[in-house]
Amino acid sequence: MTGLPDLPLSPDDRETYRAVANGGDVVPGHDVGRLVSLGLIAPNPDRDGQYIAHDPRGAVQRALSQVQETITRAAQCMAELPAVEGLTAAYDAHRWYSGLSELLETRDEMNARIAQALRTASSEMWTAQPGAPVDRDPEVQRAGMERVLDLRARSISVRSLYNVAVRDHAATAGHLAAAVEAGAEVSTLEEAFPRLVIIDGTHLFIDNCVRTNGEDKDAGWHVTDRATVAWAHTVYQHMWARATRWQDGDVSSEMLTERQKAILRALEEGEPQHGVGPRLGLSDRTVTKEIATARSAVGAQTVYQLMAWWGRQQAQA
Incomplete structure (x- = not known):
């Protein structure tokens, strides 16, 4: 592609051209390269080191021809770009x-x-x-049940995974039992897990884990990236496989809450007490409080006695 003229002229270029046009010598220290390339001056064949000025109007015409040719070529290239982009198929x-x-x-x-x-x-x-159960507005629960009924009427699979503590919350337990009766699948998990919603394997809704100061704590992300949604789908299936179906909930040792049972199961599996909280998504203070409440409920004086009682209960189950 033809290059564009070497413009604009500098103040030194203008001063040099005026000096040459007036019959004078080139201004010392001034570069004449741009003036020569534009055809504004040319070496004097009769006198070494001196230059002859040419009519600027001729230089303008030559520059216009260069610009027009460049524009024409650029327009031709632009017209061809859609054909090149068409190769992406x-x-x-x-x-x-x-x-x-x-x-x-x-x-x-x-x-x-x-x-x-x-x-x-x-x-x-x-x-x-994964959150602990809370007392919800009956209207919110009613709307949730209507959504479950609508989805099941459309033969859409409905799966809900909850913190095991919901089994001890009467209002939530009643709502989930009704959802199961309507055809939804409900399971509970003792360990910590992320909050998410997956729809049709193409929409993923997750908490905002890149939160900065000042953002709403309830902000979240709508993800449609196929690889990410597929990965979350696989993670969900792994969590679901480790969970307990609502209908198969542990009915042994009714003296304890589901959260307390989850803590004792973690201890039974060898988890140190300080590791139970991170595993179940609980604070250390909550774990300590729940263990103390469980000890009181079964009449144990120490954690060792509590675990011995727990072991006997499991053996009889």
Whole structure:
């Protein structure tokens, strides 16, 4: 492609041209390369070291021709770019490209986007709720049950994974039992696990783990990246395989809560007391309090006596 003229002129170029045009010598120390390349001056064949000035209008015409040719070539190249881009179909034929991740800055935005994805859902809604149970507005629970009924009526798989502590929370337990009766699958897990929602294996909703100061604690991400959603789907299946179905909940030692049983199972498996909290998503203070409550419930004076009692209960189960 023809290059563009070497412009603009510098103040030194202008001063040099005026000196040459007035019959004077080149200004000492000034470079004449740009003036020569533009055809504004040329070496004097009769006198070494001196230059002859040419009409600037001729230089302008030559520069315009260069610019026009460059524009023409550039336009031709631009017109060919769609044809070049059209070759991507051959390149992409054996490749997958992912989607994107979008930060939803409030709980309302998260709920609205989940509802939008559910309206077009065709195969599954899998959720994982690791938080401790709370007393919810009956209207919220009613809306949740209506959603379960709607999804099941559309033959959509509904799976819900909860913290084992929900078994001790009467309101939540009643709601989940009704969901199971409606055809949903519900399981509980004793260990810590991430909060997430997967819809149709193409939408993933997760907590905001890149939170900065000032952001809403309920902010989250809507992920449609195929690789990430597939990975989360696999993680969910692993968690589900380790969980206990709602119908198969441990009915032994009714003197203890499900959270207390989870703590004792962790200790039984060799977990040190300081390691139980991170495993179950509990604080050390909560673990200590629950162990003390369990000891009181079964009449044990020490943790060793509590574990001995627990062992006997498991042997009789």
